[in-house]
Amino acid sequence: MTIGGSGDGRPTKNHRRDAVRTKAKRIREEQKKKDRRNRVVLRGGIAAAGVAVVAVIALVIINSIPPVGPGPANMASDGVLIGEGMTPVVTTALQPDAKPIPSEPDATGTVADIRIYSDYLCPFCSQFETANSEQISQWVTSGAATVEIHPVSILTHKSSGSKYSLRAANAAACVANYAPKDFYAFNAILFEEQPEEGTVGHDDAAIKGLVKKAGVSSAVPKINECIDDTTFKSWVIASTDRAVSGPLPNTEVEAITGTPTVLVNGKQYVGALDDPKEFAAFVLQAAGETYSTSTPTPEPAPAG
Structure with a gap:
């Protein structure tokens, strides 16, 4: 005579299915978190790269403009x-x-x-x-x-x-x-x-x-x-x-x-x-x- 329910101690088919679903859900959630982290990193990298490009362009422009010097002698009135x-x-x-x-x-x-x-x-x-x-x-x-x-x-x-x-x-x-x-x-x-x-x-x-x-x-x-x-x-x-x-x-x-x-x-x-x-x-x-x-x-x- 068996006391305490099923005698083999194995999970039922429904229990196994629920466990698989739970695991899959956890994997999906972890993947979403990972994707979000990657997007943030990517956007930050693009922004940093954009700032760097703008800085380089600005530096080139600044270096290409000669410093403002004095005007010509004998033209203090602009003439x-x-x-x-x-x-x-x-x-x-x-x-x-x-x-x-x-x-x-x-x-x-x-x-x-x-x-x-x-x-x-x-x-x-x-x-x-x-x-x-x-x-x-x-x-x-x-x-x-x-x-x-x-x-x-x-x-x-x-x-x-x-x-x-x-x-x-x-x-x-x-x-x-x-x-x-x-x-x-x-x-x-x-x-x-x-x-x-x-x-x-x-x-x-x-x-x-x-x-x-x-x-x-x-x-x-x-x-x-x-x-x-x-x-x-x-x-x-x-x-x-x-x-x-x-x-x-x-x-x-x-x-x-x-x-x-x-x-x-x-x-x-x-x-x-x-x-x-x-x-x-x-x-x-x-x-x-x-x-x-x-x-x-x-x-x-x-x-x-």
């Missing part, structure tokens, strides 16, 4: 101011992040204050330069006027990727820095030999050739090195931004909206760019009666 006898006003270099120092116009009212914002790729600037450069030079030589020239580079992306506008403005700054007496001649030759908008423009070797053609005689090796290194690139960008964002000093004109922007005693010239007689009349009108009676009447230079 070259030329006075009687075509003599440029000497100023120290504008330090990084320093604000430009506006030139003070003649207080007597007997000298016309001409300020020109130009882009060396701008065909309208070339028209104005061709028509008026010689008569402006005559006025300034005699002391009837001063002229302040501000190179800007608003057409940097209009030269098939060569950034000619920026490079030309940098070259002008190089000449202003090392050979300020030759700046006006170099400014003129850049317009005389102006490439068409939308083309690649002159390469650096050609720009250095224009330095020679303009008759620059001093510090040419330093100027050429300055052109090769685009030494004043950061300054050109900053000064252009100041011109287009404003305010413009000594005028009610808020900022330049195009080139050329020509101001005479703070008043903007909006007449024909290729008519020297019209510009001469505007100079007389803007300068006022004192100017017209105290100085020689400016006459347009003879053609040819």
Whole structure:
């Protein structure tokens, strides 16, 4: 006689099935936990890798940007101011992040204050330069006027990727820095030999050739090195931004909206760019009666 139930002590079929299910469930749960851990690790690895990639890219970009240096000497106002006898006003270099120092116009009212914002790729600037450069030079030589020239580079992306506008403005700054007496001649030759908008423009070797053609005689090796290194690139960008964002000093004109922007005693010239007689009349009108009676009447230079 058997006491206490089944005599063989083995689990029943139902018990075995329940045990298998329990074990399978435990295995599945452990696998899910493992999968979750793997996903967390994977996401963390991807994030870390992404941060590393971003850091590398940032480092490359930072290393590719030259440090911001001082601006060119003789352009503390963001322009070259030329006075009687075509003599440029000497100023120290504008330090990084320093604000430009506006030139003070003649207080007597007997000298016309001409300020020109130009882009060396701008065909309208070339028209104005061709028509008026010689008569402006005559006025300034005699002391009837001063002229302040501000190179800007608003057409940097209009030269098939060569950034000619920026490079030309940098070259002008190089000449202003090392050979300020030759700046006006170099400014003129850049317009005389102006490439068409939308083309690649002159390469650096050609720009250095224009330095020679303009008759620059001093510090040419330093100027050429300055052109090769685009030494004043950061300054050109900053000064252009100041011109287009404003305010413009000594005028009610808020900022330049195009080139050329020509101001005479703070008043903007909006007449024909290729008519020297019209510009001469505007100079007389803007300068006022004192100017017209105290100085020689400016006459347009003879053609040819």
